[in-house]
Amino acid sequence: ESDVLADVIKELYRLKYLDDARLASRLVEEAKTKTFIGRRLLEEKMEKLSLPQASVEAALAQYDPSNEPKVARLSLKSKKKLGSPQSAASFLVRKGFEEEVVESVVTELFDLEYS
Numbered sequence: 001e002s003d004v005l006a007d008v009i010k011e012l013y014r015l016k017y018l019d020d021a022r023l024a025s026r027l028v029e030e031a032k033t034k035t036f037i038g039r040r041l042l043e044e045k046m047e048k049l050s051l052p053q054a055s056v057e058a059a060l061a062q063y064d065p066s067n068e069p070k071v072a073r074l075s076l077k078s079k080k081k082l083g084s085p086q087s088a089a090s091f092l093v094r095k096g097f098e099e100e101v102v103e104s105v106v107t108e109l110f111d112l113e114y115s
Helices: 002-014 020-033 039-048 053-060 065-078 085-094 099-110
Strands: none
Touching (some): 020 039, 085 099
16 A cells, blocks of 8 residues: 555656645745735745745745735735725735835825825
């Protein structure tokens, strides 16, 4: 029974169904184009999947922090209703965006001034 399982796992690796580096890279790409999540939540997802640290680090190197405001705006656009600045900010924090990004995007979208 364990030999059969080992053979199945080997075959899945050969077919690239089990590829931690590829999975981590795909998660990064989806964070930017589909799920619209910030780096913090992305890292949490990878940690929950117990991906090897080397795969995580290599994939996160593809995540350009200067792109986060754009991703945050896309995340808010995917939300049906923006509501108040506070609810928009709370939403972005839950989506894993850093405080500076949240403040910048919410200020821009709601045309607010912070002093």
